Amino acid sequence: MSIDRWTTEFSRVVVPYGLRRQDPGSMTESLAARVRGLRKCYGNNPAVDGIDFDIVPGEIFALLGPNGAGKTTTVEILEGYRRRDEGEVSVLGVDPQQAPRSWRYGIGIVLQDVADLSELTVGETVRHFARYYPDAGDPDQVIDSVGLSEKTRARVRTLSGGQRRRLDVAVGVIGNPKLLFLDEPTTGFDPRARRQFWSLIRSLAAEHGTTVLLTTHYLDEAEALANRVAVVAAGKIVAEGDPATLGGRAGAEVTVSWDDDGVRRTEHTSDPGPLVADLTSRHGGTLPGLTVTRQSLEDVYLALTGSDR
Numbered sequence: 001m002s003i004d005r006w007t008t009e010f011s012r013v014v015v016p017y018g019l020r021r022q023d024p025g026s027m028t029e030s031l032a033a034r035v036r037g038l039r040k041c042y043g044n045n046p047a048v049d050g051i052d053f054d055i056v057p058g059e060i061f062a063l064l065g066p067n068g069a070g071k072t073t074t075v076e077i078l079e080g081y082r083r084r085d086e087g088e089v090s091v092l093g094v095d096p097q098q099a100p101r102s103w104r105y106g107i108g109i110v111l112q113d114v115a116d117l118s119e120l121t122v123g124e125t126v127r128h129f130a131r132y133y134p135d136a137g138d139p140d141q142v143i144d145s146v147g148l149s150e151k152t153r154a155r156v157r158t159l160s161g162g163q164r165r166r167l168d169v170a171v172g173v174i175g176n177p178k179l180l181f182l183d184e185p186t187t188g189f190d191p192r193a194r195r196q197f198w199s200l201i202r203s204l205a206a207e208h209g210t211t212v213l214l215t216t217h218y219l220d221e222a223e224a225l226a227n228r229v230a231v232v233a234a235g236k237i238v239a240e241g242d243p244a245t246l247g248g249r250a251g252a253e254v255t256v257s258w259d260d261d262g263v264r265r266t267e268h269t270s271d272p273g274p275l276v277a278d279l280t281s282r283h284g285g286t287l288p289g290l291t292v293t294r295q296s297l298e299d300v301y302l303a304l305t306g307s308d309r
């Protein structure tokens with residue numbers, strides 16, 4: 001996250017705007033976001049070099065890519081915190097560069113530690129942010145939905161890292177956003193906290209219809225959460241699709257391994273069923289040490305973003 005985004009976002013949420021209620025349904029929103037030919041250079045260096053994608057309402061869309069690929073720059077342009085050099089961008093039916101302040105009520109941004117008003121309690125923090133939205137959710141319900149009910153009266157500075165992230169999410173969703181931006185949301189989480197966080201995000205999408213734009217370096221996170229992923233490398237999208245089939249994964253060869261009298265055997269096949277059936281019958285009905293491994297999303301990702309890029 002860039003400092004200027006943090007500063008702008010922080011001032012956005014702590015400085016009242018003189019809020020005006022707007023019916024979010026009045027925006028043209030056949031797509032939650034539409035991006036065409038997006039380009040952004042820093043000096044002579046293209047950070048984003050001609051990116052196209054759509055985000056459908058209600059879906060969880062993940063941007064993956066190595067450090068410096070251009071994900072944050074893209075997301076900040078969609079959030080309205082950076083100006084593009086070229087291309088068309090529409091978010092909730094509006095160009096973020098021309099957006100009225102009321103457009104912000106429809107988007108939620110989960111920033112790391114934006115809720116760090118450490119002397120306030122969890123309840124006070126969420127109520128504080130709720131005041132700046134015309135259509136805010138009930139603070140107690142939102143705190144409950146992120147699993148922090150027992151910490152409502154705890155001071156923010158006493159929370160663990162994972163609990164703070166939950167509070168960041170509570171602050172990100174208190175305005176009932178239609179589109180939620182999650183930038184590397186589970187960095188530093190323990191495995192259980194990550195699973196709980198994933199459940200929270202899934203339920204936001206499933207129960208509230210919230211659209212989510214996620215950036216992450218965790219491929220299991222993308223696989224667990226995203227309906228679609230786009231892999232970005234050197235400012236371009238190099239693959240896009242369902243994480244289960246990305247890069248021809250579903251049709252790729254499968255590795256079948258088993259133990260044969262103490263010797264490890266391996267075969268590669270695009271159709272493992274007949275091979276496993278044949279081997280099993282030849283081994284008298286059981287195949288010791290059988291493993292059937294399909295290409296992982298990480299394998300596909302590494303091939304797509306390899307050193308030749």
Ligand SMILES: Nc1ncnc2c1ncn2[C@@H]1O[C@H](COP(=O)(O)OP(=O)(O)OP(=O)(O)O)[C@@H](O)[C@H]1O
Binds near residue numbers: 042073
């Ligand atoms: N304010 C800036 N000034 C100059 N160059 C920048 C600036 N912000 C980003 N860049 C450069 O633009 C490129 C893309 O950066 P960006 O932060 O968008 O990548 P990213 O995919 O989000 O990376 P990460 O995964 O490390 O967060 C990088 O080469 C980066 O050094």
